[in-house]
Amino acid sequence: MAALLCEIEPGDEVVLPSFTYVATANAFLLRGATLRFGDIRADTLNLDEQALRSLITPRTRVVVPVHYAGVGAATEEMQSMTRPHGIDIVEDAAQGLLASRNGRALGTAGELGVISFHATKNISCGQGGALLVNDPRFDERASILSEEGTDRIRFRQGTVTSYQWHDIGSAFQLSEMAAAMLLAQLQAASFITMRRNEILTSYSKALSPLAQKGLLQLPVVPGNCLSNGHIMYVILPDRETRHRLSGDLRALGIEAVGHFMPLHASPMGQRLGYRSGDLPVTEDLASRLLRLPCWPDLSDVDIERVVNALETCLTAGSD
Numbered sequence: 001m002a003a004l005l006c007e008i009e010p011g012d013e014v015v016l017p018s019f020t021y022v023a024t025a026n027a028f029l030l031r032g033a034t035l036r037f038g039d040i041r042a043d044t045l046n047l048d049e050q051a052l053r054s055l056i057t058p059r060t061r062v063v064v065p066v067h068y069a070g071v072g073a074a075t076e077e078m079q080s081m082t083r084p085h086g087i088d089i090v091e092d093a094a095q096g097l098l099a100s101r102n103g104r105a106l107g108t109a110g111e112l113g114v115i116s117f118h119a120t121k122n123i124s125c126g127q128g129g130a131l132l133v134n135d136p137r138f139d140e141r142a143s144i145l146s147e148e149g150t151d152r153i154r155f156r157q158g159t160v161t162s163y164q165w166h167d168i169g170s171a172f173q174l175s176e177m178a179a180a181m182l183l184a185q186l187q188a189a190s191f192i193t194m195r196r197n198e199i200l201t202s203y204s205k206a207l208s209p210l211a212q213k214g215l216l217q218l219p220v221v222p223g224n225c226l227s228n229g230h231i232m233y234v235i236l237p238d239r240e241t242r243h244r245l246s247g248d249l250r251a252l253g254i255e256a257v258g259h260f261m262p263l264h265a266s267p268m269g270q271r272l273g274y275r276s277g278d279l280p281v282t283e284d285l286a287s288r289l290l291r292l293p294c295w296p297d298l299s300d301v302d303i304e305r306v307v308n309a310l311e312t313c314l315t316a317g318s319d
């Protein structure tokens, strides 16, 4: 819907990180956009706002910051580059519900923002999402596109006696059953977010001795960001250690896996003209990142077990 609202056409350029889920890219590729992948910052793993300047061309229509792990990308800094050229920002806040940057909820600073309620997210109804329309110029069209291109909303409001087809669109809305499940999840949202943040704090405290020894790096949450505890990850010294640890932990019954395979280096990314080596920070960090178990029912004992296992496996390998 965001790509439709921005009226993306073949040849329009969209800047996005390669370290993201395929949905970020597909939404715009489906409208014929040319994707311009930018590298990420080494601290937050979000699109590097310094790298953005060199990616903007006269054909750029949209920039998509992705808020990885619920930690805010530098949307405001990006806006100082996009606004003078009439470029829209579509925040991919799929992972960002109830997180904020500079006191502002993720997804609410760009012209549009998207939230995911997929089964993997903090607040879920299995499949579905929300579009945050922050620029009133999109208001009316957004309601039409989301109702298969009809003005059904006016019919419901009683301002027309029948509704008609006005535009392209699709059945973008949640089913009532999914919405009922989402309501229950939203009622528990503060608890879920608080518990996830507690889990991340416990992990970080317990893992800090290993970080001090240089055996791993912990996630960075800048002082102006409040995270929602979406993902606990560590960055290991090299890809081989990540691979070995993932297998060793699995053998102990602990699921610990990497995350996004950089899109530009995928078979599809190569068809779009990208090559391995094009985005060095993305490739390096994606190859060393290991996610640890993180969900609200994870107990303190579970965390201790994961930390002990990680320490044993790491130090066994470094002997």
Ligand SMILES: Cc1ncc(COP(=O)(O)O)c(C=O)c1O
Residues within 6 Å of the ligand: 020, 021, 023, 024, 066, 092, 094, 095, 115, 116, 117, 118, 120, 127, 128, 129
């Ligand atoms: C960064 C990011 N963008 C987009 C998506 C897609 O969300 P959905 O599956 O709700 O379309 C996800 C979810 O996996 C994601 O993590």
